Amino acid sequence: MMYHINHTIGGEALISKIIRILISFLGAILGTTSYLSLEKFFPQLSFGIENVYLVGLVAGLLVGILFYLISPWFFNKVRRFVKILDTEISKYPQTDILLGVVGLIVGLVIAYLIVGGLFGSISGMPLIKTILSIIIYIFMGYVGIKITLKSREDLFNISKLSRLSSSLGKDKSGKKENAIKSIPPKVLDTSVIIDGRIADICRTGFVEGKLIIPKFVLNELQHIADSSDDLKRVRGRRGLDILNIIQKELDIEVEITEKDFDDIPEVDSKLLKLAQVMNGKVVTNDYNLNKVAQFQGVEVLNINELANAVKPVAIPGEEMVAQVVKEGKESNQGIAYLDDGTMIVVEGGRKHIGETINVLVTSVLQTSAGRMIFGKPKN
Numbered sequence: 001m002m003y004h005i006n007h008t009i010g011g012e013a014l015i016s017k018i019i020r021i022l023i024s025f026l027g028a029i030l031g032t033t034s035y036l037s038l039e040k041f042f043p044q045l046s047f048g049i050e051n052v053y054l055v056g057l058v059a060g061l062l063v064g065i066l067f068y069l070i071s072p073w074f075f076n077k078v079r080r081f082v083k084i085l086d087t088e089i090s091k092y093p094q095t096d097i098l099l100g101v102v103g104l105i106v107g108l109v110i111a112y113l114i115v116g117g118l119f120g121s122i123s124g125m126p127l128i129k130t131i132l133s134i135i136i137y138i139f140m141g142y143v144g145i146k147i148t149l150k151s152r153e154d155l156f157n158i159s160k161l162s163r164l165s166s167s168l169g170k171d172k173s174g175k176k177e178n179a180i181k182s183i184p185p186k187v188l189d190t191s192v193i194i195d196g197r198i199a200d201i202c203r204t205g206f207v208e209g210k211l212i213i214p215k216f217v218l219n220e221l222q223h224i225a226d227s228s229d230d231l232k233r234v235r236g237r238r239g240l241d242i243l244n245i246i247q248k249e250l251d252i253e254v255e256i257t258e259k260d261f262d263d264i265p266e267v268d269s270k271l272l273k274l275a276q277v278m279n280g281k282v283v284t285n286d287y288n289l290n291k292v293a294q295f296q297g298v299e300v301l302n303i304n305e306l307a308n309a310v311k312p313v314a315i316p317g318e319e320m321v322a323q324v325v326k327e328g329k330e331s332n333q334g335i336a337y338l339d340d341g342t343m344i345v346v347e348g349g350r351k352h353i354g355e356t357i358n359v360l361v362t363s364v365l366q367t368s369a370g371r372m373i374f375g376k377p378k379n
Contacts, residue, residue, distance in 0.1 A: 016075075019071070019075075020068055020071045020072075021068070023067050023068065023071050023074075024064040024065065024067050024068035024071070025064060026067065027060075027063045027064040027066065027067030027068070028060040028061055028063060028064030028067075029060065030060075030063060031059045031060035031061075031062065031063025031064065032057060032059060032060030032063075033060075034059075034063075096149060099148040099149055100145045100148060100149060102148055103144035103145040103146070103147055103148030103149065104141045104144055104145050105144070106144045106148075107140040107141040107142070107143055107144025107145065108137060108140065108141050108144070110140050110144070111136050111137045111139075111140035111141065112137075114136055114140070115132075115133045115136055115137070118132075183208050183209035183210075184209060184278075184279055184280045184281050184299070185209055185210040185211070185212045185255075185278055185279075185280040185281075186207065186209055186210070186211050186212065186280060186281055186282075186283045186301065187212045187214065187271055187274055187275045187278070187280050187281065187282050187283065188211060188212065188213055188217065188283050189217065189267075189268070189271050189282060189283065189284040189286065189289060190217050190220050190221060190224075190239065190267065191284055191285050191286045191289075192283050192284050192285050192286075192303055193213075193217070193221065193239040193242050193243060194221075194224075194235050194236070194238055194239040194242070195285050195303060196238060196239075196242045197285075197303055197307070198242070198246070198283060198303065199242050199245050199246050199250065201303070201306070202246060202250050202252050203250055207252065209253075210253045210254070210255055211246065211252060211253065211254045211255070212255055212257055212274070212278065212280060213243065213254065213255070213256045213257070214256075214257055214259070214260070214270065214271065214274055215256060215257065215258050215259075215260065216260055216267060216270055217267065217271070218243075218256065220267055221236050221239045221240055221243075222236070222240075223236070224236030224239070225237045225239070225240055257274070259274060259277070261273050261274070268286070268289050268292065271284075271289070272289075272292065272293055272296055272298050275293075275298050275299075276296075276298060281298075281299040281300065281301050282298055282299070282300050282301070283300075283301045283303070284300060284301075284302060284303070285302060285303040285304045287304075290302050308366065308371050314361050314364050314371075314373050315361065315364070316361055316362055316363055316364070317360070317361065318360075318361045319358055319359070319360055319361070319378060320338075320344075320358070320359050320361065320375075321356060321357070321358055321359070322336035322337070322338065322344050322346070322356070322357065322359050323336055323337075323354075323355065323356040323357075324336045324346055324349045324350075324352045324353050324354065324355060324357065325337065325353070325354075326353065327350055327353065328345055328346075328349070328350070331350075332347070332348050332349075332350050332351075333345055333346065333347060333348075333349060333350060334346040334348075334349025334350050334351075334352055334353055335349075336349070336359065338373075342371050342372075342373060343372050343373070344359060344372075344373045344374075344375055345372060345373070345374045345375070346359055346375055346376060346377065347362070347374070347375070347376045348376055348377060349376075349377060352377060357377050357378070357379075358377070358378040358379070359375040359376065359377065359378065360375055360376055360377070360378045361373055361374070361375045362374050362375050362376060
């Protein structure tokens with residue numbers, strides 16, 4: 001530790017000596033050049049000695065020795081001045097000092113342009129031009145400092161607004177990206193694709209996230225579309241058309257995954273396994289698949305439950321208009337339907353088949369397969 005301190009002190013002393021020597025050398029050069037310049041105007045300074053350069057070197061040597069002797073005193077004064085200046089500067093905010101320096105530089109540049117424009121083409125009167133130039137430089141520097149310090153609040157507000165807007169933009173984009181990443185993908189099964197209502201739901205914008213269409217579901221749809229059974233063939237082709245609509249016409253991300261589970265033979269089981277692997281949700285209208293998914297802990301979005309949830313709620317005692325279209329299972333019953341397909345069982349409605357009557361609601365039965373309304377003719 002002591003060696004380190006002594007080494008540091010010795011290094012500082014060496015640097016101080018080197019600086020003193022450099023200052024002495026600078027003083028010698030300054031003394032020589034100053035003497036030679038003055039000797040041209042005042043020849044008597046040569047003291048009658050013919051070798052003027054020798055006198056100049058002697059003058060430079062004397063000035064260098066003088067600089068060497070007074071350099072410690074000069075260093076102490078400089079250190080004291082710097083210390084006082086640092087104490088005074090520390091009383092003011094750093095931002096004010098920085099703005100003041102910027103304002104001073106701008107003011108001096110403007111003053112330089114003004115002086116060049118005013119006195120550039122005027123010859124003579126060097127003393128007056130010098131005095132006026134100094135006044136202009138001092139005045140413009142002062143004006144530049146005052147203007148920047150007075151407008152610092154506005155400058156800070158502008159910078160704060162820019163930082164705030166940029167941070168808000170980043171936060172919003174970051175939150176948006178995080179929100180998109182947190183939305184679970186939706187795995188479509190065969191039945192909900194053939195049903196077709198998923199395209200209408202996606203068109204309304206209520207479905208968020210990515211739609212996942214497994215390759216084994218596409219294979220099943222292709223197999224159904226190539227069936228010899230006319231009904232199955234129509235259903236399969238309808239499912240393929242719905243997929244084309246979702247992929248090409250709707251503004252929603254669709255991904256066809258090649259992931260398959262060869263050890264699982266059933267398509268429904270593959271769907272549930274895929275949803276578990278992708279942390280997604282199964283979209284279906286299959287009642288049995290819904291129950292199995294609930295048992296395995298896989299989240300399911302049932303289109304039928306959604307349709308029932310948005311159907312108009314009918315309450316006992318409410319009156320509605322319906323057309324009885326066929327007989328019911330029980331005697332004297334008639335069956336009618338609302339526009340959304342909800343079935344109405346009308347007690348005593350058999351005799352009104354083919355007629356549009358006012359039905360008074362007596363009860364409502366809600367099941368996962370749909371809603372049934374029971375009523376009777378109002379009259």
